[in-house]
Amino acid sequence: QQINAAEPVDLSGYERVTQTLVRPPFAPKHDQVAQGAPKIVEIEMVVDERLMVVDEDTGASIGAMTYNGSVPGPLIIVHQDDYVELTLKSLSRNALEHNIDFHASTGALGGGALTHIYPGEETVLRFKATKPGCFTYHCAPGGAMIPYHVCHGMNGAIMVLPRDGLKDKDGNALTYDEIAYIGEQDYYLPRNEDGTFKTYSSDGDDYAESLEAMRTLTPSHVVFNGAVGALTGANALRSAVGKTVLMIHNQANRDSRPHLIGGHGNVVWESGSFSDAPMTGMETWFVRGGSAMAAMYTFEQPGVYAYVNHNVIEAAILGATAHFVVDGDWNNALMEQVVAPRSTEA
Amino acid sequence: QQINAAEPVDLSGYERVTQTLVRPPFAPKHDQVAQGAPKIVEIEMVVDERLMVVDEDTGASIGAMTYNGSVPGPLIIVHQDDYVELTLKSLSRNALEHNIDFHASTGALGGGALTHIYPGEETVLRFKATKPGCFTYHCAPGGAMIPYHVCHGMNGAIMVLPRDGLKDKDGNALTYDEIAYIGEQDYYLPRNEDGTFKTYSSDGDDYAESLEAMRTLTPSHVVFNGAVGALTGANALRSAVGKTVLMIHNQANRDSRPHLIGGHGNVVWESGSFSDAPMTGMETWFVRGGSAMAAMYTFEQPGVYAYVNHNVIEAAILGATAHFVVDGDWNNALMEQVVAPRSTEA
């Protein structure tokens, strides 16, 4: 086969560093501007099939397929021309075959062709991050198993920063104070005849019925970070007036249209590519299904901001709502309640 | 609470003007280039719950929730850095709580947190229009009431013009002769078992069944300006060869893809932001669900132009078609019927 006949590559001059991946919505420790020459960034991900509650109110649950136990999988951050060297392991208690396809990579179905592992196996894939941007990764075992795994949560994002950091459309440096990494997940949970959600005893048991549900193209749930309310209440994102947040939105399957209620997308890389000038001043931006992207905002007012998929049915009924709780002082020059609600009757 | 502790803002130097809002598809009187310094633009909107016929052919109707009695709500036009000062009233005969969330504003859920009013109440909200563009506004009372109100017609648009007017991608001034303000509305009307549409006696009675219908994410109707045929026949938009129309398209919930049959988007602010260079020469443009946008065209031929959501199922079966009737002289240099239809049989 062509791949096995290839010339070896000499990477002896590359420094190796380890990136410790963390749980969403958090980002791994990283430099916004690259320090020194391109590196080999070693990461590890463990495939973990686990039951997850999707909505506590209804008890809806799914035999989730995850990278590192979370939906979405962890955020990876490197700089352009770095190598990503992933050790991918599958727990021996898992039931299914998995792999990984990086949209950021080149060749072999994004690495999918080189990383098929069974429970109790591991593999190591290395690829060069040649294109700057935010990119989806996901499991793609082949055929209908692709949507089955993707729609069971098996996807995440990598951000490949330009070596000299992010830039506005005039080429000026842009920096952020914090990252909010939001994975939007569409689930297609099969229902009983009475409309309640079915439960299954082990991974794979819901295969045929999941496929039937997926054929409707109508998700039962559209959630952020794996479950209804995963980023609200006690789990809300926190920020402060004057802080700049980079919102990284991953949607591995289905289009979305994020909106920050009460805020804006000041600077938006809508397609996720950092090789094009960002858009500015957006009310609502568009996530092409099967992509990751980034939007930047600096908070100007305190209070609660809802970050939603602005199909408001999907936001308010199917689950796609997160909250930012922002500290600081209110600015009446931007907005003022001139007259509080009062009766108009004499 | 933070907002009540805020410093007062001194706007004594600002001139106050009143903008009289008009019924869609028309635009309020306005300057394309701002005259003088930023102003406080006073507007009034009245929340009006009213039964509306959605499709005369089938008799389908909805207990619409409206701003000023129309779907969409009226178009507001200001310039960047103007203040919008809205008096929002709710008729005492209404049944439900309402508010307003302006995507053009900053903070307090777009004003939604400051404007909750019950029937027979009023409130006054002021916000600074800091970002140029077309922006959606809509009712957002919270939770599932958000899609319930938005999908019952409670949404509209504001255009925030750059102070020096619209520009092409090279910075040259662009002007328009007329505005066509088109609000696309997706309705989810519950059906009887025989497929006919249910009727309800008062607002709110259709809540549970509307939510079930919305969960399908499949609208029963997708219409322009509130009803099937609201912008065709006697209600068609009118223009003339050589005239430039600015088409403002609002869709508060669901993606759309407008196309002008027989014409183009010569200049298109697809995301609605005027802080980015517009796109040009488009056949079909994309409206992110939960946004307003603008497209400009100068008519070159007379005749009827259909303006459609180019999911042609939505245009021709669900209702999303408007007509422009354009006067003028035909130009054979652009298109000619060289041979009229004729038999090929000898």
Added chain:
Amino acid sequence: QQINAAEPVDLSGYERVTQTLVRPPFAPKHDQVAQGAPKIVEIEMVVDERLMVVDEDTGASIGAMTYNGSVPGPLIIVHQDDYVELTLKSLSRNALEHNIDFHASTGALGGGALTHIYPGEETVLRFKATKPGCFTYHCAPGGAMIPYHVCHGMNGAIMVLPRDGLKDKDGNALTYDEIAYIGEQDYYLPRNEDGTFKTYSSDGDDYAESLEAMRTLTPSHVVFNGAVGALTGANALRSAVGKTVLMIHNQANRDSRPHLIGGHGNVVWESGSFSDAPMTGMETWFVRGGSAMAAMYTFEQPGVYAYVNHNVIEAAILGATAHFVVDGDWNNALMEQVVAPRSTEA
């Protein structure tokens, strides 16, 4: 009528050339940079209603309506300011009225108003291709017949090249080695009560049931070039490392989001317009329903690349998958399988 009163146009100075249209996914012979002055490009298309198998596995079939016997119709290529002069004929064995609406043209509903023909008829339409880009054409007989014909395959694309060829965002010339012309088709096949697909004896018999199926906005099939697997296996597209392919994607009705698994969109005219600078470095791009667009990629690795609609349900279950089989040498500097899958158990 206005059109009949129009001044004749003198095109006696124009050279006439004939373009022989070919079967998708192939492109007609053409120059990337125009030779000489604008021309009149004569083409012929024959409307052909024919039974087509949509999925061999299930036997699902449709009474397809086609231009020249294929879904999509043939790709037309001209340069900006050329005239397209189409002779459109309808086979006498056809059953229905048809016409053609060119998004690339100006006036008369894109020519739709001037080209209504019945079986056994012909007509000739000439239009000037004033705007550079990729544009959809489709049948649009009026009313619900529009989605009925479009969703039975009656659509295709024209590419109007800039006279001096394609350019990158800095104005440098871009050339391609080959074109892959991909028409994405959503079908709405009615089902029997047992879930199998209905068969019909003649064109038009499925009208009422097709309309009911279309109202769901949920296609039974989403395919490339007319049928499941039309561009995989023996019919896969072929290329080689170092070759640059221009992928032209047409979707006349429904949004799509193409992704080349293992590759990228190096240069993407996402809206199809060549009058705007292309986007670069994209993982997944967006096709507005009712448009044609173009993406360019230079292969860097050998192997199989799947080109998919990255709603992976649509790709893997409904049919929207094509394959490129690419020859050449593997480059370990871009990707390497460092450790092949192996057991982690001692």
